[in-house]
Amino acid sequence: MVGKRELFRAGDAKAKGYSRHQGRGAEDIRPQSSDDLESGLHANSANGYADGNEYDNGNGDAKPRPRIFSFKDVANTALEDKRRDDLKKALLEGINRDGLENFRKSDEELKGIKNKKVRQFYEDQNQRLNDWLEVDSIVMAVADDVLDSFDPDPDHDGDMERAGGLQLGGGGIHEFLPEEEKEKRRKANKRAKLAININVIANVFLLVGKLIAASSSGSLSLIASLVDSALDLLCTLIVWTTNRLVQWRLNTLQKKFPVGRRRLEPLGILVFSIIMVISFLQILQESVEKVIPLEGVAEQLPAIAIAALVATVVIKGIIWFGCAPIKTTQVQALAQDCKTDVIFNTLSLLFPLIGYQADVWWLDPVGAGLLSLFIIYDWSSTCVENITRLCGQAAPAALEKKLLYLAYRFSPIVDGFKKLTAYHAGDGVWVEYDILMNHDTRLHRSHDVAETLQYCAEALDEVDRAFVTTDYAAVGPSGHAEDAERS
Structure with a gap:
């Protein structure tokens, strides 16, 4: 390593062309290159290797080597460090946070603002400020570690003289995030898992209760509720399974899916949505067949059926209100599902009860048909939503503003931004930045700025992948062939 190597000239080692490296731990003996700047050795056609203070002028004459030449790589490393320090300072201190x-x-x-629209405006503004401060904290925490990781082998001898955060962290950036951000994500994941586990346990017990209740009654509304509970449990199992598959770190899977398997989750939901729609189309068909004869007898719900439906409404209502304050995607989806279950099971209880009390035989099958239409519409919307995201739907406006602020955060070290594109690739978002640099910008600076922006973007929880390209002209081609993906 720079400044940490000693040259030994024992006969065997000299003959074989080996140098001894004394690094952070034990000594390392490896083949010596023919031109090693760190050790000062230089190939000599006459005697193999010259002394560390000599160099070959090409005629076989060894002449004294200038002392500074032995430390050329040290000087270059110092210049690299200063350049990166200047870049860090401009990036980290260039914005008034x-x-x-x-x-x-x-x-x-906010409570003192009576106008709802004005209050909503300021609530949205507060949320935007939260997003911007999150971006700022990530840049402050991640950028310096990323910059320190570039060019770990400044003298290009195959031996890393230094290691930055990316090398020490195995290429990941989670450990560089601010502690409050890591804690927030950890708590969100913990709450999501807890909510899902509670929902699974509740669904199992409710499914058993409804199964017993449905066996003692011919109510179509109750059967529809039973099917809904069974498919809810199936949905949870699909989400849990795909989530586990995404988290597996098998080498074979990593080779097969080099950018991850995050899209398995929306694909699982997409498949389940289709199953849900088909199942309730069958319930709808049975409802129509039961109404068509225009005669029938009102079904009485047994006590166990009423108890099962009431228990469903109460338990799902508790989970709904418990999940509502947790503002994460998974938990909010679960809260929405519980809200739907509360409405669905309430109506599943009311239709046959009112029909029996009023002696209106058709109310139960008509109610089951209406509930089926509601579920078909709800899950068809979910199906379309997942399809559009998998097809590359544009990211939400709020997220685009967040990503735009990240671009602004780099304004002290770039000349401008030519383009920002953010789109879904499943639940996560892929981002493309096209940044403007001066046409005289050195390659190392252009590289360091672009990749630092890329890592900072990927540190955001919503972003799965980021791509950054550099340009020197504000106008010109977009960087992608316009007919690469024909509509």
Whole structure:
């Protein structure tokens, strides 16, 4: 390593062309190159290797080597470090972060605003400030570690003289995130797992209760509720299974799916949506067949059926209200599902009860048909939503503003931004930045800026993948062939 190697000239080692490297631990003996700047050795056609203070002028005459030449790589490394320090300073200190809080409205101020639209505006502004501060904290925490990781072998001898955070962290960036951000994500994952586990246990017990109840009654509304509970449990199992598959770190899977398997989750939901729609189309068909004769007898719900439906409404209502305050995608989806179950099971209880009490025989099958239409519409919407995301739907406007602020965060070290494109690739988002640099910018600076922006973008929880390209002209081709993906 630079400044940490000693040259030994024992006969065997000299003959074989080996040098001894004394690094952080034990000595390492490896083949010596024919031109090693660190050790000062230089190939000599006359005697094999010259002394560390000599160099060959091409005629076989050994002349004294200038002392500074032995430390050329040390000087280059120092210049590289200074250049990166200047880049860090411009990036980390070039934005006034404290000024953002001046635009925040406190909870007391929000409560004092009577106009709902104005209050909503300031609530959205507070959320945007939260997004921007999250971006800022990630840049402050990640950028310096990323910059320190570039060019770990400045003298290009195959031996890394230094290691940055990316090398020490195995290429991952999670450990560089701010502690509060890591804690927030950890708590969100923990709450999501807890909510899902509670929902699974509840679905199992409710399914058993409804199965017993349905066996003692011919109510189509109750059967529809039973099918809904069974498929809810199946949906949870599909989500759990695909989530586990995504998290597996098998080498064979990593080779087969080099950018991950995150899209397995929306694909699983897509398959389940189709199953759900087909199942309730069958319930709808039975409802129509039961109404067509225009005669029948009102079904009485047994006590166990009423108890099962009431228990479903109560338990799902508790889970719904418990999940509503947790603002994560998974938990919010679960809360929405529980809300749907509350409405569905309430109506499944009311239709046959009212039909029996009022002696209206057709109310139960008609109610089951209406509930089936509701479920078909709800899950068809989910199906379409997942299809559009898998097809590359544009990212939400709020996320685009967040990504745009990340671009602004790099404004002290770039000349401008030519284009920002953000689109879904499943639940996650892929981002493309096209940044403008001066046409005289050196390659190492262009590389360091672009990849630092890329890593900072991928540190955001919503972003799965980021791509950054550099340009020197504000106008010109977009960087992609316009007919690469024909509509």
